[in-house]
Amino acid sequence: MKFKLLSVFILMCANLQPSAFAQKTVAVHGVYNYEVSTNDNVTFKEAKLKCIELAKAEAIKGEFGELITSDVIDTNVETNGEATSTFFWENTVAMAKGVWLGETKPTEFNVEYTDNKLIFKAEVWGTAREIIQAKADLKWKIMKEVDGKMQESNRFINGERVFLNFRSPADGYLAIYLITGDDETACLLPYKKDPTGRFRIKRGTVYTFFNREIDPETVQYRLKTNHPMEDNQFVIIFSPHPFTKCNDITGDARHPNSLSTHDFQKWLLSCQRADSDMVVDKRWLKIRKTGADQ
Secondary structure (H helix, E strand, O other), X not given: OHHHHHHHHHHHHXXXXXXXXXXXXXXXXXXXXXXXXXXXXXXXXXXXXXXXXXXXXXHHHHHHOEOOOOOOOOOEEEEOOEEEEOOHHHHHHHHEOEEEEEEEEEEEEEEEEEOOEEEEEEEEEEEEEEOOOXXXXXXXXXXXXXXXXXXXXXXXXXXOEEEEEEXXXXXXXXXXXXXXXXXXXXXXXXXXXXXXXXXXXOOOOOEEEXXXXXXXXXXXXXXXXXXXXXXXXXXXXXXXXXXXXXXXXXXXXXXXXXXXXXXXXXXHHHHHXXXXXXXXXXXXXXXXXXXXXX
């Protein structure tokens, strides 16, 4: 009888997924200085957000270490013949062997001007969870149409349509949000007709969202701004498990459901705390009022 019970216990343990074991959650603290020269094409808001995110990454790496230890890989996205580097800090943040769960104390932020450089300094306090298993390796691109062809880009002119190419190695659920420069969050996917708050994904399938030529039932979106230039952010949320819809507000027929950035971040944090397998990936894009550089 003891042998049988022990055998059953071993089998149960063998079938447990790594996510079934508690992941380490601790208090973390980090500081980061981010320098911007007069020649850098970056807005004040963009630099501030970069600095804060890098401070969070430093806090996580200081506690848990890094997933990889190598030089940051710099990739280029070409738009109308102009090569623009993707934000290096996205790679840096991805190296951190943990997930930021929220702050325990307000972020302290300062800016100094020295030797023709703006030096941004962020100090953060919060909680983070250690990453102890590999999450789904998502492949996705922000796209636009250039001369009749789809092209990856993070630079848009006011009124241009945006598309998103996505592929996952695992079955699961996807949501896509856009955080605007006015700190409002729009839910682009799932489409308004779907009340679940998540889009079902089949592994290995290539999806091109917001393209009516591929899916006649899709919703098409144009990126717009009332400012000379505006920074927006795409947020991809994927999990192999169903997740609860955020409490957003239904817009009119021409606009997606939306909510404040504060409420969105609060909802997303609760989802991440409940689901250690959830992948949250963010990318920035710029929208200009006209095609000319500002």
